[in-house]
Amino acid sequence: xxxxxxxxxxxxxxxxxxxxxxxxxxxxxxxxxxxxxxxxxxxxxxxxxxxxxxxxxxxxxxxxxxxxxxxxxxxxxxxxxxxxxxxxxxxxxxxxxxxxxxxxxxxxxxxxxxxxxxxxxxxxxxxxxxxxxxxxxxxxxxxxxxxxxxxxxxxxxxxxxxxxxxxxxxxxxxxxxxxxxxxxxxxxxxxxxxxxxxxxxxxxxxxxxxxxxxxxxxxxxxxxxxxxxxxxxxxxxxxxxxxxxxxxxxxxxxxxxxxxxxxxxxxxxxxxxxxxxxxxxxxxxxxxxxxxxxx
Numbered sequence: 001x002x003x004x005x006x007x008x009x010x011x012x013x014x015x016x017x018x019x020x021x022x023x024x025x026x027x028x029x030x031x032x033x034x035x036x037x038x039x040x041x042x043x044x045x046x047x048x049x050x051x052x053x054x055x056x057x058x059x060x061x062x063x064x065x066x067x068x069x070x071x072x073x074x075x076x077x078x079x080x081x082x083x084x085x086x087x088x089x090x091x092x093x094x095x096x097x098x099x100x101x102x103x104x105x106x107x108x109x110x111x112x113x114x115x116x117x118x119x120x121x122x123x124x125x126x127x128x129x130x131x132x133x134x135x136x137x138x139x140x141x142x143x144x145x146x147x148x149x150x151x152x153x154x155x156x157x158x159x160x161x162x163x164x165x166x167x168x169x170x171x172x173x174x175x176x177x178x179x180x181x182x183x184x185x186x187x188x189x190x191x192x193x194x195x196x197x198x199x200x201x202x203x204x205x206x207x208x209x210x211x212x213x214x215x216x217x218x219x220x221x222x223x224x225x226x227x228x229x230x231x232x233x234x235x236x237x238x239x240x241x242x243x244x245x246x247x248x249x250x251x252x253x254x255x256x257x258x259x260x261x262x263x264x265x266x267x268x269x270x271x272x273x274x275x276x277x278x279x280x281x282x283x284x285x286x287x288x289x290x291x292x293x294x295x
Contacts, residue, residue, distance in 0.1 A: 025044065026042055026043065027042070027043040028041070028042050028043075029041050029115075031111045031112055031114075031115030031116070032115075033108045034104075035098070035104060036091075037085045037090065037093060037108070038091040039082055039085065039091070039111060040062070040082060040083045040088060040089035040090045041080065041081070041082040041112055041115065041116060042062050042080070042081045043078065043079065043080050043081075043116070044075075044079050045069070045079035046075060046077060047078055049076050049077040049078045050077050050078065050120075050295075051078040051080055051116070051118035051120075051121035051122070052074075052077050052078065052079055052080065052121060052124060052288075052292065053080045053082075053109070053112060053113065053121045053122070053124065054068060054069075054079070054080070054081045054125075055082070055084070055109065055123065055124065055125040055126065055129030055132050055133065056081075056083070056084060056087070056126055056127075056128075056129055057126040057128045057129050058127060058128040058187075058211075058219060059087070059187065059188070059204075059208035059211045059216075060087060060126070060204075060207055061083050061087055061088030061089070061207045062081035062082060062083055062088060063088075063203060063207060064126065064278070065079075065081050067281040067284075067285070068124075068281070068285060068288070069081065073285060074285055074288070074289060078118070080118060082108075082112050084105070084108065084128070084132065085098065085099065085105070085108055085215070086098075086211060086212035086214070087207070087210065087211050087212075088207065088210060092212040092215070093212070093214070094212070094214055096214045096218040097218075098214070098215075098218075099212075099214065099215045099222075100218040100221050100222065101222075102131065102135040102138075102223055102224060103139055106134075106136040106139045106140065108132070109132055109133070109135075110136060110139070113144060120144065120145060120146040121145055121146065122145070122146050122147050122148070122149065122292060122295065123136075123145055123148040123149070124148075124149040124151065124288070125148070125150055125151065125153055126151040126153070126275070126277065127151070127152055127153060127154055127247070127248070127274065128154060128219065129153065130150040130151070130152075130153020130154050130155065131153070131154050131157070131222055131224060133148050133150065133153070134224045134229045134230065135229070137229035137230065137233055138225055138228045141232070142233045142234060146236075146295045147235045147236040147237065147238070147291070147295050148233075148237050148238075149237075149238045149239075149240065149288065150238070150239045150240065151275075151276065151277055151284075152240070152241050152242055152245050152247075152248055152250070152274045152275065152276065153239065153253075154248060155224075155226070155253040155254075155256050155257050156224055156256065157220055157221075157222060157223070160249070160252050161248060161249050161252050161256065162247070162248060162249070163245075163246060163247055163248065163249060165246075165247075168183055168186045168187050169183075169220075170183070172184055172187055173213065173217050181205075181209065184208040184209065185205060187208070188204050188205060188208060190246045190247055190273075191246075191273060191274040191275050192273045192274065192278075192279060193242060193243075193244035193245075193246075193271065193272055193273030193274075193279060194271065194272065194273070194279040194280075196278065200278075226256070226257070226260040226261075227260065230257060230260045230261045230264075231260045231261055233261060236263075236265065236295060237265065238266070238267070238291050239253075239254055239257055239264055239266045240266070240267045240268075240269065240276060240284070240287070241253070241254060241266070241268055241269070241276070242268075242269050242271075242272030242273045242274055242279065243268050243270050243271075243272065244271075244272065244273045245272075245273050245274045246273055246274060247274045248274065250268065267287060269283065269284070
């Protein structure tokens with residue numbers, strides 16, 4: 001009897017661990033945006049599961065989503081990440097014009113959806129990643145996606161929604177290397193209410209150092225039209241904000257989004273700043289899983 005119980009208990013656990021290890025293997029490839037920029041794409045999880053495309057924020061890369069791609073409960077889904085233009089392993093044009101037009105960012109997301117052959121993916125965008133989703137919706141509508149999650153997403157690049165840090169943004173685009181790097185560090189510190197450990201912060205700073213300088217100068221000029229993007233959207237939309245966000249004003253941004261589309265769902269994470277998916281990852285992953293299952 002003991003052996004029987006042992007076998008019934010251990011074998012499923014072994015299969016679970018084996019499956020998790022198998023799914024965790026990362027597939028790397030590239031897709032090409034309409035204007036020729038090469039985009040680095042990564043996949044893990046269950047290749048036959050519901051696709052979820054994660055879109056990082058300013059100065060980040062696909063590495064920002066490690067607490068999601070390594071989560072056992074999320075491994076049942078097809079987890080797709082990519083590096084935005086000007087970031088990580090993706091192409092980094094040196095012309096400001098490659099970043100100033102928001103449609104290019106939306107086109108990049110469309111290229112990833114098409115190149116990955118993702119069927120009705122859920123989009124999850126952090127910070128600038130929210131703008132990318134919005135510009136995608138503006139150009140392509142919501143027919144090819146199942147829903148979207150904005151994580152401390154930038155709704156509009158306007159003063160009432162973006163907290164002012166003029167010295168930080170000035171230093172981030174400075175031509176002097178030391179000033180530039182100090183500005184990047186200050187920006188990253190502002191992302192967190194619960195500061196990450198030194199190893200994680202060092203990796204984030206390395207991500208920032210990889211980001212193209214022309215991109216950082218051009219991003220503030222990106223425009224969005226909520227009336228052409230969020231307003232006509234019929235797929236489920238979830239907006240998550242950290243209560244202590246020091247970069248984006250949660251109340252003003254959320255009020256503006258819901259004014260355009262009253263169907264938007266929302267959640268506030270009490271112990272997070274600008275990055276609840278890292279600061280409160282267990283709750284975030286649990287709520288993301290629940291949202292996916294309700295789609």
